[in-house]
Amino acid sequence: MTAITAGVPVTRLGPAAKHRSRAIRNGFATACIVLSFIIVLVPLALLVGYVVARGHQLFSYAFLTKDIPTQITPGPGMGPAVFGTLLITGAATAMAVPLGVLGGVYLSEYGRRSVIARVLRFFAEIMTGVPSIVMGLFIYTAVVLKTKNLNAFAGALALACLMLPIVIRTTDEMLRLVPAELREGSTALGSRQARTIMRIVLPAAAPGIVSGALLAVARAAGETAPLIFVLSPVYRTNRSLFHGGNTALSVQIFQNASSPYAASQQRAWAAALTLIGIVFVFTVLARIFTAIYSRRSTAS
Amino acid sequence: MVAESPSQDSAPVAHLTDGHRPPGRVVDVGFRLLAMLAGFSVLIILGLIAFSTTHTAWPAFSKEGIHFFTSTTWDVPKQRFGALAFIGGTLLVSAIALVFAVPVSIGLALFITEIAPGKLRRWIVTVVDLLAAVPSVVYGLWGLLVVAPKIIGFYKDLASDFAHVPILNTLLSGRPLSGVSFMTAGLVVGLMITPIITSITREVFVTVPTAQKEAAVALGATRWEMIRGAVFPHSRGGIVGAVLIGLGRAMGETIAVVLLIGSSTELTGRLFSPGETMASVIVNQFGEAQDLYRAALVGLGVALFAITIIIGVIARGLVARVEARAGGA
Numbered sequence: 109m110t111a112i113t114a115g116v117p118v119t120r121l122g123p124a125a126k127h128r129s130r131a132i133r134n135g136f137a138t139a140c141i142v143l144s145f146i147i148v149l150v151p152l153a154l155l156v157g158y159v160v161a162r163g164h165q166l167f168s169y170a171f172l173t174k175d176i177p178t179q180i181t182p183g184p185g186m187g188p189a190v191f192g193t194l195l196i197t198g199a200a201t202a203m204a205v206p207l208g209v210l211g212g213v214y215l216s217e218y219g220r221r222s223v224i225a226r227v228l229r230f231f232a233e234i235m236t237g238v239p240s241i242v243m244g245l246f247i248y249t250a251v252v253l254k255t256k257n258l259n260a261f262a263g264a265l266a267l268a269c270l271m272l273p274i275v276i277r278t279t280d281e282m283l284r285l286v287p288a289e290l291r292e293g294s295t296a297l298g299s300r301q302a303r304t305i306m307r308i309v310l311p312a313a314a315p316g317i318v319s320g321a322l323l324a325v326a327r328a329a330g331e332t333a334p335l336i337f338v339l340s341p342v343y344r345t346n347r348s349l350f351h352g353g354n355t356a357l358s359v360q361i362f363q364n365a366s367s368p369y370a371a372s373q374q375r376a377w378a379a380a381l382t383l384i385g386i387v388f389v390f391t392v393l394a395r396i397f398t399a400i401y402s403r404r405s406t407a408s
Numbered sequence: 409m410v411a412e413s414p415s416q417d418s419a420p421v422a423h424l425t426d427g428h429r430p431p432g433r434v435v436d437v438g439f440r441l442l443a444m445l446a447g448f449s450v451l452i453i454l455g456l457i458a459f460s461t462t463h464t465a466w467p468a469f470s471k472e473g474i475h476f477f478t479s480t481t482w483d484v485p486k487q488r489f490g491a492l493a494f495i496g497g498t499l500l501v502s503a504i505a506l507v508f509a510v511p512v513s514i515g516l517a518l519f520i521t522e523i524a525p526g527k528l529r530r531w532i533v534t535v536v537d538l539l540a541a542v543p544s545v546v547y548g549l550w551g552l553l554v555v556a557p558k559i560i561g562f563y564k565d566l567a568s569d570f571a572h573v574p575i576l577n578t579l580l581s582g583r584p585l586s587g588v589s590f591m592t593a594g595l596v597v598g599l600m601i602t603p604i605i606t607s608i609t610r611e612v613f614v615t616v617p618t619a620q621k622e623a624a625v626a627l628g629a630t631r632w633e634m635i636r637g638a639v640f641p642h643s644r645g646g647i648v649g650a651v652l653i654g655l656g657r658a659m660g661e662t663i664a665v666v667l668l669i670g671s672s673t674e675l676t677g678r679l680f681s682p683g684e685t686m687a688s689v690i691v692n693q694f695g696e697a698q699d700l701y702r703a704a705l706v707g708l709g710v711a712l713f714a715i716t717i718i719i720g721v722i723a724r725g726l727v728a729r730v731e732a733r734a735g736g737a
Contacts, residue, residue: 130630130633131630133630133632134630134631134632134633137631137632137635138523138631138632140515141515141516141518141519141522141523142519142523143515144511144512144513144514144515144516144519145515145516145519145532147512148512148516148535148536148539148599148602148606149535151599152535152538152539152542154550154554155542155546155547155550156542158550158554159546159550207446207449208446210442210443210445210446210447211443211446211447211449211450213443213446214443214444214446214447215447217443218440218443218444218447219447225447228447228448228450228451230724230728231450231451231454232450233720233724234454234717234720234721234724235450235453235454237653237656237657237660237716237719237720238454238457238660238713238716238717238720239659239660239661239662239687239712239713239716240660240662241660241662241687241690241691241709241712242457242461242660242709242712242713242716243457245461245690245706245709246456246457246460246461248706249460249461249463249464249706250456250460253464269453269457272449272450272453273450276446276447276450300432300433300435300436301436301439301440302432302435302436302438302439302440303432303436305439306439326541327541329543330541330542330543330544330545330546331543331544332543332544332545332662332663333544333662333663333687333691336691336694337694358543358545358663361545361546361549362545362548362663362666362667365545365548365549365552365553365667366552366667373553376549376553377549380545380546380549380550383543383545383546384542384543384546387541387542387543388538388541391537391538391541395534395537
């Protein structure tokens with residue numbers, strides 16, 4: 109490795125001054141590296157601090173359940189958005205998780221290292237990088253323009269497109285950690301591949317798959333851009349997935365943030381606190397499931 | 409659950425020796441086909457996205473031709489749609505974001521892999537994950553109501569300090585009336601893409617063979633010399649890939665940018681001016697758009713889709729090459 113010999117100044121060892129300059133350079137680099145950690149930590153702390161400080165006053169049970177008042181009216185009310193976020197994200201999860209797990213099963217159990225599987229894996233990764241606004245435009249042009257309906261289901265479709273590649277990739281990765289002996293044992297006992305997958309492989313990888321699904325839910329619940337084209341706003345709770353407009357916490361934060369009225373901005377902060385709470389809970393749950401899975405697979 | 413034929417529960421071995429067709433075969437093949445279809449759903453959806461958006465945008469593409477990308481005239485009443493100003497805005501915001509995010513991300517990844525002890529390491533990874541989990545709209549809210557009003561004074565100071573330095577005086581000017589500008593949007597987007605660049609860079613650094621790092625230290629290298637001599641040469645391609653993935657995210661970032669960039673359709677290099685990116689103009693103008701106007705906005709989405717796919721293919725290719733080399737070694 110020529111690079112290493114170039115970087116290690118064996119010949120330069122000697123004079124004390126050289127030693128000192130190397131030590132200084134090393135100290136400076138180390139300081140920069142530690143500094144970059146602080147540069148990231150401070151804004152995160154500030155962001156969470158502001159959201160909690162400004163959002164907690166209005167945050168209450170009434171805030172989570174009451175209808176949304178007009179822009180200038182102070183007071184709580186974000187119920188329709190809380191319900192909308194749960195409805196839309198829930199419907200998206202119901203579509204994306206089964207499809208994504210099946211897709212991951214194909215990659216890990218049938219496709220394995222074949223060219224097709226590698227191409228699909230590659231494009232699943234590419235798809236996670238497609239901007240969420242493009243998913244919104246896609247559902248708008250492919251579904252909303254045809255049905256002329258702005259409803260929660262269109263929003264759920266857009267979020268499902270975002271979640272799908274995440275679920276496929278994590279399922280694929282988790283299934284590949286399942287020891288081959290389990291599959292061989294099941295096959296030796298006479299099970300067909302489908303039965304082996306359903307009864308042996310998927311249960312073994314369940315905590316890992318759940319973790320991936322939770323991360324996808326956390327990502328989708330916070331998304332705004334795909335929803336604003338495909339939802340027509342409502343200010344009262346709409347329990348229907350297919351009839352009438354709907355709203356979501358993220359959409360309400362977006363609209364209220366640019367409102368000139370203090371009452372609206374106040375509700376935006378409290379809604380942000382609610383949304384961050386939901387997203388962090390899902391992220392932490394995902395980490396717990398990952399920990400369970402990795403402990404189980406290292407133990408076996 | 410997939411339906412299972414009851415015959416599966418009886419011993420299949422007996423059936424096999426009977427010379428009958430083994431039971432459960434239909435279910436097995438059906439499951440396989442279903443899984444295959446689900447696996448191909450990614451390609452199907454990407455194809456549908458390309459087709460459906462391009463189809464809707466086609467009137468604008470065919471009317472403007474290459475001018476869609478080269479003209480700065482975005483005149484709705486005259487039905488002229490040249491998107492150059494927004495393409496420029498996207499590049500400007502992404503460039504600002506990368507300038508801040510790349511050094512910090514590489515530093516943070518080095519901190520995690522080379523300096524932090526085990527327990528602290530896991531804690532930092534959690535912090536970075538949370539940073540990535542904060543929704544875009546919350547960054548936008550914080551940027552608009554907290555950062556922007558506080559940062560105007562700083563912009564004004566910079567503008568007056570560099571008022572007589574050529575180039576910098578144009579760059580660091582604008583109308584810092586409210587804090588929303590290319591600069592504010594770029595700074596916040598930089599913070600938003602730091603976690604993704606950090607986590608990919610970290611994965612690349614982990615693939616550096618321990619033997620090479622130990623060899624460098626054994627030869628008397630300081631930690632920094634070890635990083636320069638063993639870690640960086642091994643990871644160069646992977647770092648470029650990580651930066652490109654960050655670039656893709658920055659270009660597609662929408663809601664935070666909409667809130668922080670102000671909305672001005674003028675092409676400018678003044679960092680403290682309000683502007684518009686491809687993604688933000690779609691959100692800002694979509695509500696009122698009809699027919700050709702709407703086609704032009706969807707056309708911006710098509711361009712964004714194409715750019716992020718191209719960047720993604722190059723970036724993932726680079727990262728995959730580094731990881732494959734580590735796996736093969």
